[in-house]
Amino acid sequence: MLEEKSDVIEKEYEIVNKKITYEELLENIAKLKNKEKIENIWYLIYQYYKNDSNWNKKLNQDLEGLKYTNLPQKLEQRNIEKLYGNKLTTSISRLEKYRNCPFSYYLQYGLKLKEKEKLQVHNFDTGSFMHEIIDEFFEYVNQEKLELAELEKEQIEKIVENIIDNKLTLNKNYIFKATEKYKLLVRRLKRVVSQSLKYIIETIIYSDFSIEGTEVEFGENGKYEPIILNLEDGKKVEIKGKIDRIDTANEEDGKYLRIIDYKSSSRNIDLNEVYAGLQIQLLTYTDAICKQEDIMPAGVFYFSLLEQMEKAEKRISEEEIEEKIRKAFRMKGLIVADVKIIKMNDNTLNSGSSKLVPAGLTKAGTIHKKWTNGVSSEEFKILQDYIYKTIKDISKEILSGKIDINPYNKSGKTPCEYCEYKAICGFNPRYKNNKYRFIDKMSQDDVIIKMSKELGCKK
Numbered sequence: 378m379l380e381e382k383s384d385v386i387e388k389e390y391e392i393v394n395k396k397i398t399y400e401e402l403l404e405n406i407a408k409l410k411n412k413e414k415i416e417n418i419w420y421l422i423y424q425y426y427k428n429d430s431n432w433n434k435k436l437n438q439d440l441e442g443l444k445y446t447n448l449p450q451k452l453e454q455r456n457i458e459k460l461y462g463n464k465l466t467t468s469i470s471r472l473e474k475y476r477n478c479p480f481s482y483y484l485q486y487g488l489k490l491k492e493k494e495k496l497q498v499h500n501f502d503t504g505s506f507m508h509e510i511i512d513e514f515f516e517y518v519n520q521e522k523l524e525l526a527e528l529e530k531e532q533i534e535k536i537v538e539n540i541i542d543n544k545l546t547l548n549k550n551y552i553f554k555a556t557e558k559y560k561l562l563v564r565r566l567k568r569v570v571s572q573s574l575k576y577i578i579e580t581i582i583y584s585d586f587s588i589e590g591t592e593v594e595f596g597e598n599g600k601y602e603p604i605i606l607n608l609e610d611g612k613k614v615e616i617k618g619k620i621d622r623i624d625t626a627n628e629e630d631g632k633y634l635r636i637i638d639y640k641s642s643s644r645n646i647d648l649n650e651v652y653a654g655l656q657i658q659l660l661t662y663t664d665a666i667c668k669q670e671d672i673m674p675a676g677v678f679y680f681s682l683l684e685q686m687e688k689a690e691k692r693i694s695e696e697e698i699e700e701k702i703r704k705a706f707r708m709k710g711l712i713v714a715d716v717k718i719i720k721m722n723d724n725t726l727n728s729g730s731s732k733l734v735p736a737g738l739t740k741a742g743t744i745h746k747k748w749t750n751g752v753s754s755e756e757f758k759i760l761q762d763y764i765y766k767t768i769k770d771i772s773k774e775i776l777s778g779k780i781d782i783n784p785y786n787k788s789g790k791t792p793c794e795y796c797e798y799k800a801i802c803g804f805n806p807r808y809k810n811n812k813y814r815f816i817d818k819m820s821q822d823d824v825i826i827k828m829s830k831e832l833g834c835k836k
């Protein structure tokens with residue numbers, strides 16, 4: 378006749394022994410401070426500990442502790458001026474960082490707090506290393522006037538091998554040549570970069586696009602002017618940055634642009650994150666170049682530099698493996714959903730899903746909505762306008778001294794997971810006013826409607 382009970386959802390307090398009951402008393406006092414109702418028994422228990430000479434001192438100390446708050450104050454005007462002056466010079470990734478959590482932005486870029494650097498081999502940044510190799514590969518191809526379409530797999534491997542070996546010999550910072558573990562890492566890097574390059578080349582030769590530049594900079598000495606926006610009270614924000622690769626295509630109706638970002642992880646564009654200001658980099662750069670050069674946008678893409686392995690339930694042929702891997706290397710991102718633009722990005726596509734970009738066409742030659750991660754040119758324009766509003770909003774918040782501990786939470790994913798400032802902020806969602814900023818999960822259409830409404834209200 379025993380009845381099973383659980384206090385997982387609704388905590389039930391039990392008076393068990395002095396130590397546990399004392400902890401529960403503190404929890405109840407905290408609840409009371411948050412104006413929650415508690416059972417009457419806890420008033421008696423409080424009297425009990427208060428009158429007990431062994432517990433009285435600890436109780437007083439802990440009651441003082443309950444007054445503690447980790448919430449930061451807004452910065453004072455004179456300190457804001459010392460930190461940023463009247464012009465905020467920044468990058469889009471820093472503004473995105475502010476939207477990740479304003480307090481971590483303040484610690485990293487305001488106070489410039491850094492973890493003590495240790496010279497460790499595992500600090501080697503494979504992501505930037507692979508970027509460099511890819512850039513040097515295209516430089517070499519240019520110098521040697523090689524035709525991308527004619528490059529054989531073995532030739533790509535040889536060029537990559539030479540570039541990596543030269544780099545390791547010339548740069549003494551690459552201390553990882555010494556051990557077997559790192560020889561293995563070098564072999565893996567050669568394999569991943571060669572494999573990636575094979576598919577990067579396909580995205581160029583089977584499209585109307587050609588590479589216009591790699592590691593392209595926005596800034597005083599860059600190819601493009603920095604992005605400067607005027608805020609209120611004579612304040613300004615100046616944005617500098619770098620783009621991994623820009624491609625252009627000359628068509629009858631004008632010039633088109635697409636931006637490619639190499640990632641050493643798998644990344645896609647989620648308009649909910651764009652709306653929240655967490656993913657605005659590629660769209661901002663696209664807009665800035667389009668305006669500076671009078672070009673039309675065709676899309677923004679991520680190319681993942683990850684070694685792709687495929688599982689198979691049954692024995693499959695070499696061709697099938699190749700198809701699966703090619704699919705895994707397909708660029709992710711956002712395309713301008715127009716049949717002409719899709720075909721410019723993949724000129725082998727007549728119907729079905731593209732092997733190169735996130736788009737597909739029906740048998741009738743119209744856009745296949747399910748296979749296409751895209752927006753119309755009008756919607757792309759709304760995204761671009763909204764991003765400028767976001768940049769201005771974030772900059773104003775920074776320059777107003779707002780440094781809230783307010784990390785985002787997207788379906789359980791938060792920036793706190795890998796944040797090096799955890800020990801400083803002491804964020805705990807159970808503390809009063811320690812709250813996540815939850816990111817909505819809206820459909821793409823709903824995000825665009827919301828953005829256009831907000832822009833409309835502004836106008």
Ligand code: SF4
Nearest residue numbers: 478481793796802804
């Ligand atoms: S741990 Fe979380 S709340 Fe604390 S600074 Fe980092 S991101 Fe912000």
